[in-house]
Amino acid sequence: xxxxxxxxxxxxxxxxxxxxxxxxxxxxxxxxxxxxxxxxxxxxxxxxxxxxxxxxxxxxxxxxxxxxxxxxxxxxxxxxxxxxxxxxxxxxxxxxxxxxxxxxxxxxxxxxxxxxxxxxxxxxxxxxxxxxxxxxxxxxxxxxxxxxxxxxxxxxxxxxxxxxxxxxxxxxxxxxxxxxxxxxxxxxxxxxxxxxxxxxxxxxxxxxxxxxxxxxxxxxxxxxxxxxxxxxxxxxxxxxxxxxxxxxxxxxxxxxxxxxxxxxxxxxxxxxxxxxxxxxxxxxxxxxxxxxxxxxxxxxxxxxxxxxxxxxxxxxxxxxxxxxxxxxxxxxxx
Amino acid sequence: xxxxxxxxxxxxxxxxxxxxxxxxxxxxxxxxxxxxxxxxxxxxxxxxxxxxxxxxxxxxxxxxxxxxxxxxxxxxxxxxxxxxxxxxxxxxxxxxxxxxxxxxxxxxxxxxxxxxxxxxxxxxxxxxxxxxxxxxxxxxxxxxxxxxxxxxxxxxxxxxxxxxxxxxxxxxxxxxxxxxxxxxxxxxxxxxxxxxxxxxxxxxxxxxxxxxxxxxxxxxxxxxxxxxxxxxxxxxxxxxxxxxxxxxxxxxxxxxxxxxxxxxxxxxxxxxxxxxxxxxxxxxxxxxxxxxxxxxxxxxxxxxxxxxxxxxxxxxxxxxxxxxxxxxxxxxxx
Numbered sequence: 001x002x003x004x005x006x007x008x009x010x011x012x013x014x015x016x017x018x019x020x021x022x023x024x025x026x027x028x029x030x031x032x033x034x035x036x037x038x039x040x041x042x043x044x045x046x047x048x049x050x051x052x053x054x055x056x057x058x059x060x061x062x063x064x065x066x067x068x069x070x071x072x073x074x075x076x077x078x079x080x081x082x083x084x085x086x087x088x089x090x091x092x093x094x095x096x097x098x099x100x101x102x103x104x105x106x107x108x109x110x111x112x113x114x115x116x117x118x119x120x121x122x123x124x125x126x127x128x129x130x131x132x133x134x135x136x137x138x139x140x141x142x143x144x145x146x147x148x149x150x151x152x153x154x155x156x157x158x159x160x161x162x163x164x165x166x167x168x169x170x171x172x173x174x175x176x177x178x179x180x181x182x183x184x185x186x187x188x189x190x191x192x193x194x195x196x197x198x199x200x201x202x203x204x205x206x207x208x209x210x211x212x213x214x215x216x217x218x219x220x221x222x223x224x225x226x227x228x229x230x231x232x233x234x235x236x237x238x239x240x241x242x243x244x245x246x247x248x249x250x251x252x253x254x255x256x257x258x259x260x261x262x263x264x265x266x267x268x269x270x271x272x273x274x275x276x277x278x279x280x281x282x283x284x285x286x287x288x289x290x291x292x293x294x295x296x297x298x299x300x301x302x303x304x305x306x307x308x309x310x311x312x313x314x315x316x317x318x319x320x321x322x323x324x325x326x327x328x329x330x331x332x333x334x
Numbered sequence: 335x336x337x338x339x340x341x342x343x344x345x346x347x348x349x350x351x352x353x354x355x356x357x358x359x360x361x362x363x364x365x366x367x368x369x370x371x372x373x374x375x376x377x378x379x380x381x382x383x384x385x386x387x388x389x390x391x392x393x394x395x396x397x398x399x400x401x402x403x404x405x406x407x408x409x410x411x412x413x414x415x416x417x418x419x420x421x422x423x424x425x426x427x428x429x430x431x432x433x434x435x436x437x438x439x440x441x442x443x444x445x446x447x448x449x450x451x452x453x454x455x456x457x458x459x460x461x462x463x464x465x466x467x468x469x470x471x472x473x474x475x476x477x478x479x480x481x482x483x484x485x486x487x488x489x490x491x492x493x494x495x496x497x498x499x500x501x502x503x504x505x506x507x508x509x510x511x512x513x514x515x516x517x518x519x520x521x522x523x524x525x526x527x528x529x530x531x532x533x534x535x536x537x538x539x540x541x542x543x544x545x546x547x548x549x550x551x552x553x554x555x556x557x558x559x560x561x562x563x564x565x566x567x568x569x570x571x572x573x574x575x576x577x578x579x580x581x582x583x584x585x586x587x588x589x590x591x592x593x594x595x596x597x598x599x600x601x602x603x604x605x606x607x608x609x610x611x612x613x614x615x616x617x618x619x620x621x622x623x624x625x626x627x628x629x630x631x632x633x634x635x636x637x638x639x640x641x642x643x644x645x646x647x648x649x650x651x652x653x654x655x656x657x658x659x660x661x662x663x664x665x666x667x668x
Binding site (some may be wrong): 014033154221222223224225226228229232251254255258261262263265266267268269270272274276277278279280282283286 | 483554556557558559560562563566578585588589592593595596597599600601602603604606608609610611612613614616620
């Protein structure tokens with residue numbers, strides 16, 4: 001029988017809570033260089049493979065929790081009060097419910113994402129990380145970052161990585177309660193490292209990541225080789241970051257992302273997040289590389305690209321991708 | 335040490351040849367429903383997995399061999415005399431050289447492909463099959479179809495399947511000389527089966543199939559699971575053909591083709607034969623299926639699609655893909 005989130009969390013919070021009046025926390029978005037794809041435990045979001053990401057500095061989510069003044073829970077997103085039945089509100093409320101024990105105190109939760117809308121980034125990672133940090137503060141839990149990372153992971157897998165800035169590794173872990181499946185900041189930086197957020201298509205995804213990875217694990221024979229690919233890529237990427245070797249990092253991160261998409265494409269029904277514009281942009285990246293510009297791509301479960309390059313090539317990248325606005329180019333170590 | 339083509343062929347042809355004056359043979363193109371991808375022997379074109387195809391009836395290659403009147407070998411393609419250094423001429427001459435022993439008799443070889451240019455089909459399968467059949471006749475070799483299939487395979491892997499009409503299985507084989515790696519016609523037909531040849535992009539491929547499969551085998555971790563995928567798909571497809579079960583056939587053939595492309599996408603450097611138009615057409619197929627029209631896709635190492643459906647749905651398919659001309663819809667059992 002599987003352990004529930006509630007059972008895991010109950011071990012870490014006091015019987016009696018003494019909440020404050022207000023708490024606020026920020027967490028960055030993150031882009032995985034070695035992707036998380038596939039769960040070994042769907043309830044706790046325990047991954048089949050370890051992953052590694054770069055956090056996006058000031059781009060992310062800010063969450064404020066205050067006592068609710070009108071006797072019911074309230075959820076705001078980007079300043080707008082949501083219906084409590086909305087998908088986002090239900091996710092937030094059921095997450096905070098895991099922490100309030102018997103406490104009968106309604107709260108108001110306000111989340112603001114400052115991710116440029118044009119970037120096409122998911123906000124669930126930064127959102128659940130910021131919410132977890134704010135809960136820790138609001139209820140005075142005093143938990144360590146690794147525990148907060150594991151808790152954020154139960155909201156959304158990749159939120160475990162958004163607890164930290166910089167390069168972050170999310171350990172796969174082995175424990176049944178998942179408490180060793182948490183992220184840690186790597187003691188590595190790379191001031192010249194740049195990420196270009198290239199949005200190529202709009203529109204809601206028909207299949208979300210959660211359902212997508214489940215379909216892949218269940219139906220793609222090729223997925224069997226993914227854990228091995230991810231393990232070797234993670235080791236290589238750490239070495240490449242340590243050496244500031246963009247070619248090695250870029251090649252490995254790009255092959256990792258494309259291998260993840262390959263497992264989706266090999267699923268049934270086929271899971272192709274790419275649009276025609278995605279493929280056009282991919283060919284543009286490869287064309288640019290054939291001209292000697294060291295730029296690499298990574299992609300998540302969606303149609304958009306993220307470009308990986310160094311500050312010295314920013315002008316060439318902007319020339320080739322004039323749709324990149326200033327805000328779409330992120331310097332994680334500034 | 336590997337066996338050479340010449341050593342294999344020498345075992346099957348007489349010491350002394352007595353060529354006729356002229357010979358002519360036709361061989362059909364074929365579309366694999368379970369793909370051939372990856373070689374265990376590059377010299378002999380021995381495959382890592384068995385494959386299964388449908389031949390395209392009257393669409394294919396006709397090859398004529400005659401004594402050369404001017405003392406040198408001549409190669410014609412679609413009526414045009416080629417330079418002997420051209421890629422096509424060199425391939426044809428070096429193939430026929432395997433069969434002529436010491437015989438000092440120049441020949442004229444003329445190949446005509448009647449595959450609609452717009453279809454974007456490769457002609458090497460039908461070309462090498464027709465050439466092998468014509469060689470058998472010209473030199474009076476009297477070889478059986480399974481031997482001819484194995485010989486055609488040494489020219490181009492999938493040519494082994496173009497020796498036959500109908501549904502054809504190419505056995506993987508185990509022998510070192512590859513003579514059990516030959517195709518056989520399955521005793522199954524399906525009069526209502528239709529194939530739509532949907533060309534979506536033009537232009538020479540940058541990486542040919544031979545180089546592409548080599549790159550995949552050497553660099554894609556995900557390729558490790560391909561042989562298992564192919565083996566299970568082949569068994570399922572035979573059952574689906576036997577039952578005239580288009581849904582089972584289509585699902586299996588589509589997942590098989592996409593899994594093959596997935597192994598390419600997971601290679602390094604990435605091998606993406608798809609163009610933006612390919613992805614647009616793929617989404618159109620899936621959209622059509624979501625409307626209840628049973629149409630499935632398969633794709634080879636290129637940007638074009640082949641649609642699999644039944645005669646009863648031809649009108650719906652033509653409505654959705656008005657670019658399909660009459661000649662682009664093939665009825666293999668007519």
